[in-house]
Amino acid sequence: MVELRDAVVLIGGFPLLSGVNLELTAGSLTVVTGANGAGKTSLLRLLGGLVSLSSGHGVVSGIDLKTGDLRELRRRVGWLGHEGSFYDDLSVTENLTFAAKALARPIEGIDTVLDRVGLSSRAATTAKQLSAGQRRRLGLAWLLLRRPETWLLDEPYASLDDDGRAFFDELIGDVVSAGATVVVSAHDPLRSETLAPRTLTLAGGLVVSDDA
């Protein structure tokens, strides 16, 4: 569950978000679109407790963005960035083992997750040797291992082919069905045959359209 009211984020006095109002329920998929610098990534970072709320009110997964424990909030969200979200010099398995141990999760689940994302045959390959699509799948494996309440996906479709996009759509659909809140940032509205997300459009740090 996500709730923002008049949310403002300032970095060095410059407004990245200028008063965003938003409510997202569990088991929902929202796509945030907009031009470069519109505030898409800033909104995702705010929802993940990765930047501070300068003014306004916000609650994510039951944690107040102003007064709550942001470290605890970060444990409850999963982040997938378009530039890679893992250690390039570690293998696929080593990256997932690191995440599992950090979260005190059993490492036996790694094989299952690798099967799910189709990376079983690349388990011993270092992350930097993976293709762009495979790197994105590794990022998803990291998130599947964690099973966060809120998924924040920053331009996950960038440089993916049709198969990759279809795989992402299928997986996101499963995650939403399981009750997670998924927020995806993208330059353009989602063109999906299987998903029907709510689409927010940002411009200048403000929500300028909401098709809810």
Added chain:
Amino acid sequence: MIRTALLVAGKDLRIERRSRVLLWQVLPFGVTGLLLCGLALGPTHAGHSSAAPGLFYLVMLLVALLMINRSQVIEGSVGTKTSVATLGLDPAGVFLGKSLALAVELWLTGIVLLAGSVLFLHTALSGTLIALPSVVVTLGALAAAGSLYGALTGGGQGPATLLPMLSLPAFAPLLIAGERSFSAALHHGSIWRWWVISLVALVAYLAVGILLYGVLEES
């Protein structure tokens, strides 16, 4: 905290072992530095010069600066840092882990450079071996201070000269204490007075790092 420290240290050392930056870049740089110091002193003075311990620590400091920067750079892109931040690792454990990994790398390099100082600066082997405990503690303190200042100076993404400029007040007492105890070992003096100073500095930097690393990460 200890579990996180071992996890982070293991990860950092595994990355170093795989990337071989320490083996093929940092170590040759350090050995070349010592060789140049030996050549600068000249064959007549090298064996008798009181400058050898100071030159050893000067080269170690330059090597340490490279390693500290590297230790922060391996944390990767903004996406990796963001993703790891969502694991909610204990910052005190992360600091201890990065310090431990850095210390192991500095100890390994220190052993090679001590051998190099025997070869190129003609320090006495017996005195060099006696200096070993103080070198271990001094390099441990350098690793703790380096992890702290590495995070303070922008995690490998700040200006290249910021780390050496800012960390000088923290490193200077370590270099002085290390050089004094190495000199004492070479000249049959007591190394313990200076060794204790390095030990106190190690404990102090570890304590400060455990308390402040989380704040530095957040900023």
